[in-house]
Amino acid sequence: MCRFEAIRVDGSANLIGQRDGQTVNDNRPKNLDITTFKYPLPAITSLLHRLSGAFIFVGVALMLYLLELSLESETGFALVQELLDNVIVKFAAWAVLSGLLYHLIAGIKHLIMDLGYGETLQGGFIGACITLALSAVAIITAGVWIW
Amino acid sequence: MVTNVTNLGRSGLYDWIVQRFSAVILAAYSLCILASFVMNPDMNFEQWSSIFENNAMRFFSIITLLALCAHAWIGMWTISTDYMTSLQLGSSATFFRIMFQAGCVLLIAVYLLWGIQIFWGN
Known part of the structure; x- marks a missing residue:
């Protein structure tokens, strides 16, 4: 037995x-x-935290490029504004910003859990729900702001 | 004793604490930049570049850049050692994982040098 x-x-x-x-x-x-694992909600938010982290690691290239161009000169700054009018660039910027916002919110939740809050089975589920809800609001707000 | 040769601090505890300290720095910097966008939605070139010419902001930017490098390495190392194992990739797992990690190191080095040029070069 x-x-x-x-x-x-x-x-x-x-x-x-x-x-x-x-x-x-x-x-x-x-x-x-x-x-072969089962994935409850906290596992999915944890997986998304990793995915978003890997995604923004690559996305830093776009952010550094736009930052460099925007700080180079008045012309560069205007060029960045022009680039951000392009739908593809706009979407890419929104995608990287979304990844960053999700990673930030999930990271804050992670640090709160490190302090010992919400470590129970139910606490983990509630934390995952709050993370997803706040991220959805932040990502939609970012989308509205960009467009 | 087998010690791990690829993680940042050769110790999980050291990596754990570095990941958290760097996370706080990255969060603070991200929120500062986002706040500057929200408070000043129609910035012109002078306003935008004056933010980054400020010496305190230069320090903050470089410290954040260093935090990003450490944070990204620990994160990508964790991902690669979790998902690029012999279970998923068979006997060539170690080769692919080391190649992937080498690629990450290269990208981090590029970000570091490029970032220093941007924040300190002008």
């Missing part, structure tokens, strides 16, 4: 059971295959 003693975040578990009449504490990780 086996029961799960503790389930770690990676899905592995300590199994404590009886084998040949002796208590066995099996400490080995049982499942490290992330493709």
